[in-house]
Amino acid sequence: MPRQTDNRLLELSRWCADELNLVAGHPIQKNLEAVSGDASYRRYFRAHSDEPAQMSDAKTWIAVDAPPEHEDCRPFVAIANSWQRQGLRTPGVLSVDYGRGYMLLEDFGNEVLQFSLDDKTVSHFYDKALADLRLLQQTRIPDEYPLPAYDSAMLRREMELFPEWCLKQLLGMTIGQPEQALLDALSEHLVVSALEQPQVPVHRDYHSRNLMVLPEGLGIIDFQGAVLGPATYDLASLLRDCYIDWPQTQVYQWLDDFRARSDVLSGYDAATVRRWFDWIGAQRHIKVLGIFARLWLRDGKPDYLKDVPRVFAYLLWVCDHYPVLAGQADWLRSEVQPRLAQQTWWQDYRLTDE
Template sequence: MEHYYSQDSRRQALYEWACAYVKTNTVYQPAALDVVSGDASFRRYFRLQHNAGSYIAVDAPPAKENSRPFVAIARALYAHGVPVPQVIAVDFDQGFMLLSDLGDTLLRPCLSAERVDALYQLAMRELLRIQSCPAPIDYALPPYDQTKLLSEMALFKDWFVAQYLGLTLSPEEIALLDQTCVQIAEQVVQQPTVFVHRDYHSRNLMVLDERTLGVIDFQDAVTGSITYDLVSLLRDAYVEWPAADVERWVEDFRQMLQQQGAIAQVSQAEFLAWFDWMGAQRHLKVVGIFARLSLRDGKHGYLQDIPLVFKYLLNEIKAYAELQDVYRWLCQRILPVYVAKHAQAQPFLHEHLT
């Protein structure tokens, strides 16, 4: 295991800062600083071992990452009873944080066919708690409004189509795609608005015990549509479930919301349509983000996750009359170019290839 004596000045500085806190504020003796993970941002996570357990030490370079939203949101969620890491100490100037340790058991590897239903029920119940969380007192959650939704969907055209596939679209094609994005955004903003985690999926949930899931990576939280996090959870970019199971879970969540009085009477079909339109927005964005992570940031592993996300997108728009033109265009113009470039996508997308 890699330890703190690596030739890394920020890591060494983080280690010294964290040790100073531990020595001053606890009876524990710090030991090693071990790598936990990086993520799609510039943050890095380390485990600081001490003789009574461990903390998580976070390196978030201030020039690249603003830690204030993370801290404000973490404290709001923690106060609301959501199992998020407790903020033990923070130095905004250096970009260092010390958090309580939720362990190493991500939800993703625990999602077997036998356990998934029980685990998703836990995840949906935790999501209800998140959605009812009061806004942080020292940070205004950004609105997930039409402008933001449109700017995110533009990533598909700008990064996936233009830069990754190298396609130059005609004015008519650009108009079709732009008009579709406006349609989607207009539908989505009509949904009830709640506290949105914004990346609520199997790699950002931790199994703490049989009855509790921990929640991480919430620093991009916003106020937005009530189905956004549900899409992230049930149409996860990293694991696929049968459509019938997903629809059953969507219905379970609708009933949970209605039992809590969180939504007015909304039919099963209408709520599923909310879910699909929100999914179309998210998946246009995510395909673009995954292409950007590869092209701009050198994180090429995300390219392997595009086929499933693209499949979700096509399945979501296929059923709606208003989206038939863009569905046909994607199948005829974009898919053949994509599959020619990324042959591994063929099994995911074969039913949509004309």
């Protein structure tokens, strides 16, 4: 491990000890416990109280290492505090050092929603997640951090990750004029659809790995990338989750129920909202295919590759169900999928209707 990383962890441990004594009056154990990393430069550690359990009502906390040359803690803190005041369950921020990129947070535990989901529990948990999402879409923008607009430039920039990292670098494909024309037409359709939707606060990664099961409901994490964007984006993140999927008939039922109960979407007909949902999901999955390839090729993180078949299946599903995207569907199936199938980690994956 590089010496600089060791030094940051040592400094973080010392900072946590000082801050917890200052803000909570708790000594902590010497070593921080690694919890996880994510698809960024942030790292997460658990700090344990050094007091006997019976003397402490809060025995653990989460320490975050967010190197300031790569990450900015300000959006996380502003959004966490704002959403919590407005009724959403985000981690309490005990202390933050913006200059060094350290945060000390309330610990939501280890029960990630993804691993609590099955055919018997999904309706219960998704009812909660969708209710929280309706509230999230109604939240006021934090005064100290105006959410960036999820505008045309950002939407297009995200989709450019797919040809660069997935097609060219992972699969070794050459993007000629015909292929570029297909990609450009697809991008144009998806951007126009995104921008014609009501624009609301968007978490931007509202899925089963960023929702925590708590005694009082669901906790929301990893929201520092929130933007002001399309009203169906977080729906697509949750209902067409990159890490778990459900029969598409059920997905559309959840979508229709959400639309009917939503102050934002209830004034639009079901077909329009379904197209918005499908197409913003395609935009997201195009981006994710690029990101997952980049995480492997640039960052040496192979774990995300096993989810590429599901993400690609989502993209194909949408292109197959809209005649205007038939050319893209044919190209994905005839040119891209065979090259994906040559990868050692690839597995054929199909979504189901029922």
